[in-house]
Amino acid sequence: MRFRVIHSTHYTYAARVTSCYNVANVMPRDTRRQRCLNSRVTVSPHPAVSRSRTDYFGNQAYHFEIQNAHKELVITAESEVHISDRDLDLNLDFGVSYGQALHHIRNNRSQQMLNAREYLLDSPMIEATEELAAYAQPSFIPDRSLKSCVSDLTTRIFRDFAYDPDFTTIATPLSEVLKHKRGVCQDFAHLQIGCLRAVGIPAKYVSGYIETLPPPGKEKMVGADATHAWVAYFCPDEGWLEFDPTNDTAASYQHIVTAFGRDYFDVTPLKGVIFGGGKAPMLSVSVDVSRLEDTD
The missing domain is CATH 3.10.620.30 (C8orf32 fold)
Structure with a gap:
């Protein structure tokens, strides 16, 4: 079965953030029952530096730096994945004790x-x-x-x-x-x-x-x-x-x-360091998982 996942994270700050350095764990990874067909992350304001890498645990980590002053930060990850039914019918009495x-x-x-x-x-x-x-x-x-x-x-x-x-x-x-x-x-x-x-x-x-x-x-x-x-x-x-x-x-x-x-x-979805921003930033998160026609 194929899915499209759209994960949006929106921060609104009380005061200007002068710069920030973040890592996001929002891109699906490949597993024994899952294959990531494609994935992309967009950030607003546009980051000065961005890159993805495979971390110690095999996850796809997305690093980005914003060096312009801003009062809002929006990170949107859009991915397509294929999920198999490999482990759906587990025989609980089978296997090692x-x-x-x-x-x-x-x-x-x-x-x-x-x-x-x-x-x-x-x-x-x-x-x-x-x-x-x-x-x-x-x-x-x-x-x-x-x-x-x-x-x-x-x-x-x-x-x-x-x-x-x-x-x-x-x-x-x-x-x-x-x-x-x-x-x-x-x-x-x-x-x-x-x-x-x-x-x-x-x-x-x-x-x-x-x-x-x-x-x-x-x-x-x-x-x-x-x-x-x-x-x-x-x-x-x-x-x-x-x-x-x-x-x-x-x-x-x-x-x-x-x-x-x-x-x-x-594996927090987003973590990092910000400079400025005031107290108690407002956070809203939206996740949409939609089924796609499976053409495999």
Whole structure:
């Protein structure tokens, strides 16, 4: 299935910004189930310097500098992607058990395994604590398939935690999310990653978009789709597989990946430095994911 994604970010500043230096993670990347057909980023005001590069995690990062004074900044990314159904019909009882996976992860010295083990380490926003291990443990039975264990954890997070956009901020620690059982997709992704790392399974943060569908009989509103976050975990015999704890599902053709990282800190849609701008800039974000006729 093919999609066109238009992601627009609009900042309005209280005072002039004299210059800014930014990196945007808004261009979809290629994955085992996704192919980016084309992508372009436009910035207003026009940047003095701009370039794209592949970062440490394999993402397509877009760097730009604006050296003219401005009070508004607009970044628009327009992309086309093809999504396969490769992982849509996961057989939860197939594959290595959790116990077998732990043995492979701990003892295999292949380059693939060593690369995966990097995602067992704590990262700036995720610490694999004993509390997270205790929450995850009921899902992880040594003789149970690893996919079934991860799916069970996904379902438990979905059932136990309430989606509440007013409870957390970017800086809310996982301990607070776990204590109050509230948060948003970023929090639930961080929670599941922390749980997986705490029980010995490499896991990484997935940033991207999710297509939303209108109620029956209603037209879809332009810009009504959303940025989203979910997780990928490493299975020794199948590589990286993706699950979405916010929606209790494996990643589907409606999940479009922009970036992989250790946590949100690595893959924020836009980060950088501005000089000036005053206090409390106004931010508006619009995402539109539209289906295209598949000519492949």
